Amino acid sequence: MTGKPGKRRRNVPRPLYERELYRLQTELVRLQEWVRVEGERLVVVFEGRDAAGKGSTIKRVAEFLNPRVTRIVALPQPTERERSQWYFQRYTEYLPAAGEIVLFDRSWYNRAGVERVMGFCTAEEHQRFLRQCPVFERMLVEDGVLLRKYWFSVSDQVQEQRFRRRLEDPVRRWKLSPMDLESITRWETYSRAKDEMFVHTDLAESPWYVVESDDKRRARLNMIAHLLSTVPYHTVSVPALELPLRPPSTGYERPPKDLQSYVPDHGACVEELGRDGRFGGRRRRSDCRG
Known part of the structure; x- marks a missing residue:
């Protein structure tokens, strides 16, 4: 399978999706245990347009994983102090130690995307990022970090449909901000910024993997299956557990x-x-x- 996009296929039927998702999530637990026991460090970067399905995919990845081993990092806007730091300094604090997995719900690539398009950084800062990012990531990989980068690609029509559903749904309304709506009017600007980012940061050591996400179910299955296929994990032995016999009562009575x-x-x-x-x-x- 090439993974190249073709004509849009119908959505994966829910029963098939749920069965395969559970199988993949079981493998993610095995992957997590391998990371923990072997002292590996895994970083997964989730990037893409607003409403492309990053958050829902991260939720499925982390659903059955141990939060003491696997952390989701979704940083708010930088503080004044953080703005004065070396740009990557803010993110290095959240990189994994031995035996940990970190899932970045957006990452240092903010500078190549929203900051570039919305004018939150200068042209000089943007160009410096494009020069330094490959060096930064090569340092991570050279130090033994397993780095995987996924770009979730959604069409403009599907993005607008999802925005409309968020507007009408009171439990998802918080997902929509004025900046999200600006992405509609700046669609081509974001496209050019992404293309430029790929030119500089699609590296042999840390390549970008594009996830077609108009069908969220298919996108989740594709992304998780690909992640599992790129990490050389194996089943590790775990201690055998057995439920102990409950001891006889010593006369305790529950209060009224x-x-x-x-x-x-x-x-x-x-x-x-x-x-x-x-x-x-x-x-x-x-x-x-x-």
Whole structure:
């Protein structure tokens, strides 16, 4: 399989997607244990346009992993002090130690993307980044860091559809900012910035891998399967565990329940509304509040 984009295929059926996703997530747990036991350091960079599916893919990657081993790094805007530092200094603090995995939800490539397009850095700072980034990444790889870089590519039509869904969905509205909306009017500017970034940073030591993400399910499966295929992990032995027998009671009695404050049984209210056929829209579900 070449991995080159072709005509758009239909979405992966959900049953097939969920079965394969679970299999891949099981392999990610084996990969994590190999990293932990062997003292490896793995960095995965997730970049791409707004609404390209980076966050949802990171969520599936990390879903069953140990948060003490695998960390997600999604940095806010830099402080005044951080702006005065060497640009890469802010990110080196979050690089993994032995036995750790770090998933960067956007990374030092902010300077080649949003900072370049929105004017948050000078032309000189941008050019310095393009010169220094290959050196920085070669240093990481030379020191033994396993560095993988993924660019999530989404079409302008699908991006706009996802933006509209976010506008209408109260639980996802926070994902949309004025800067995200600007990416619609600056589509070609972002495209040129990405192309220039690839010219300078698509290195033999740390190449870019493009993930076609109009179909989110397919994108998640493709990205995870590719990551697993590029890391030479193997199954490591883990200690055998066995549940101990529960010892006999020594006479302990639980205090009376009326001495403690309990969370109200919201589930019982939902069940009652469901039996009555009233559990429909948001208005009816609000009857269970309080």
